[in-house]
Amino acid sequence: xxxxxxxNGKEALSFLKENKCRQWEEKALxxxxxxxxxxxxxxxxxxxxxxxxxxxxxxxxxIKDIVEDWKxxxxxxxxxxxxxxxxxxxxxxxxxxxSFAALLxxxxxxxxxxxxxxxxxxxxxxxxxxxxxxxxxxxxxxxGTTTEPAIAFRIVKQHIERFYxxxxxxxxxxxxxxxxxxxxRNMVSREGYRSFIIPDxxxxxxSVFTPVGLLPVALxxxxxxxxxxxxxxxxxxxxxxxxxxxxxxxxxxxNALYENGKKIELLVNYHPKLHFVTEWWKQLFxxxxxxxxxxxFPAGADxxxxxxxxxxYIQDGERxxxxxxxxxxSPNRSLTIPEDTENADGMNYLAGKHINECxxxxxxxxxxxxxxxxxxxxxxxxxxxxxxxxxxxLYFFEKACGISGYLLGVNPFDQEGVEAYKKNMFALxxxxxxxxxxxxxxxxx
Ligand code: PA5
Numbered sequence: 001x002x003x004x005x006x007x008n009g010k011e012a013l014s015f016l017k018e019n020k021c022r023q024w025e026e027k028a029l030x031x032x033x034x035x036x037x038x039x040x041x042x043x044x045x046x047x048x049x050x051x052x053x054x055x056x057x058x059x060x061x062x063i064k065d066i067v068e069d070w071k072x073x074x075x076x077x078x079x080x081x082x083x084x085x086x087x088x089x090x091x092x093x094x095x096x097x098x099s100f101a102a103l104l105x106x107x108x109x110x111x112x113x114x115x116x117x118x119x120x121x122x123x124x125x126x127x128x129x130x131x132x133x134x135x136x137x138x139x140x141x142x143x144g145t146t147t148e149p150a151i152a153f154r155i156v157k158q159h160i161e162r163f164y165x166x167x168x169x170x171x172x173x174x175x176x177x178x179x180x181x182x183x184x185r186n187m188v189s190r191e192g193y194r195s196f197i198i199p200d201x202x203x204x205x206x207s208v209f210t211p212v213g214l215l216p217v218a219l220x221x222x223x224x225x226x227x228x229x230x231x232x233x234x235x236x237x238x239x240x241x242x243x244x245x246x247x248x249x250x251x252x253x254x255n256a257l258y259e260n261g262k263k264i265e266l267l268v269n270y271h272p273k274l275h276f277v278t279e280w281w282k283q284l285f286x287x288x289x290x291x292x293x294x295x296x297f298p299a300g301a302d303x304x305x306x307x308x309x310x311x312x313y314i315q316d317g318e319r320x321x322x323x324x325x326x327x328x329x330s331p332n333r334s335l336t337i338p339e340d341t342e343n344a345d346g347m348n349y350l351a352g353k354h355i356n357e358c359x360x361x362x363x364x365x366x367x368x369x370x371x372x373x374x375x376x377x378x379x380x381x382x383x384x385x386x387x388x389x390x391x392x393x394l395y396f397f398e399k400a401c402g403i404s405g406y407l408l409g410v411n412p413f414d415q416e417g418v419e420a421y422k423k424n425m426f427a428l429x430x431x432x433x434x435x436x437x438x439x440x441x442x443x444x445x
Pocket of ligand 1: 082083084085140141142143144145146149203204205206287415418
């Protein structure tokens with residue numbers, strides 16, 4: 001079980017003094033103990049720590065019931081949510097679905113996302129799509145009051161009620177929200193929707209292993225039990241009180257590099273399906289660590305694609321970056337480069353080779369070039385991209401994030417900074433109660 005995920009920091013060692021690295025490992029181990037004992041900052045938000053092993057079978061059954069129910073007659077599921085109420089499900093679905101799923105026949109409802117933006121064109125186009133088939137909706141908001149999903153939900157709810165009637169809407173709308181507070185919970189009580197609870201002690205960006213992530217993923221026909229099993233096994237692996245614990249290692253290296261002036265972490269993948277895993281990771285670390293004018297800036301790149309846009313900067317721009325590469329040992333599919341009798345492109349030297357072999361050489365060559373160029377490189381490897389290893393990877397990052405936030409000295413589990421833009425937006429939209437602030441802001445525009 002020890003090799004579910006391999007972490008390797010050796011390509012960063014030359015950028016660090018050896019004793020510094022040891023000191024950070026020591027501190028990371030202590031930070032993990034504080035996290036696990038519930039004695040650190042924000043400890044009322046540690047429900048995610050044992051979610052994979054403690055999730056109730058009743059929840060899994062209820063998720064499966066909805067999947068079965070909608071399989072009968074639903075073509076399109078609108079999943080509405082933003083931030084932590086969207087990115088986990090999006091990351092898993094994109095990582096584990098066919099890259100061209102939208103162009104292939106579907107063996108069940110298609111899942112689309114809304115409420116993660118306020119684009120008028122986006123929502124108008126969503127209305128176009130809703131008219132093409134039988135629609136259901138999962139609306140997700142922990143607070144139940146977030147503007148972006150609330151706008152999208154109004155539109156989807158009105159469509160469902162108009163097309164199917166209020167009674168049938170009860171079957172076609174599922175809400176995932178707080179147990180007692182917020183407008184969405186009130187709607188559940190008034191309208192009689194089926195619902196799931198986001199536990200009080202689990203913040204949005206740590207909620208992928210609750211129904212927030214699991215229901216949309218299960219609706220996409222992905223094996224949520226395998227996802228949870230991977231996370232559960234990782235929960236066990238990362239419980240070891242040792243400096244070799246991969247989460248201790250990762251948290252220690254990134255903080256040692258940060259102390260050494262590496263202020264930006266670039267999470268790099270060589271597999272386009274991981275693009276939204278990076279987006280999820282960016283929120284996880286950005287919202288957890290970016291506080292008190294501190295924190296590594298989490299950025300992402302999809303290689304080799306972005307080597308043709310960002311490669312120059314990474315190789316030779318300001319030296320404030322380090323890279324963390326997510327590597328996948330083997331592909332799920334097999335395809336070789338064909339021979340061409342004319343060889344007009346001069347590529348016959350690659351004929352018969354697996355595409356993945358070229359991808360691996362790109363990965364290794366880039367790693368060496370970037371290290372030579374002054375970019376420390378951390379390496380995380382999973383054997384395969386499937387539900388089990390992805391569950392393990394997501395849990396790995398969650399736990400490393402909690403430890404890393406404590407190493408930085410911040411509360412990794414709040415997000416006060418997100419409120420500033422919301423207050424201004426409410427004021428500028430004349431939300432009752434915000435009028436005076438609106439006048440002040442308009443004078444500044
Ligand atoms: O991680 C978080 O807490 C945030 O990103 C929230 O998930 C996001 O702001 C959405 O909030 P809510 O689920 O309350 O609508």
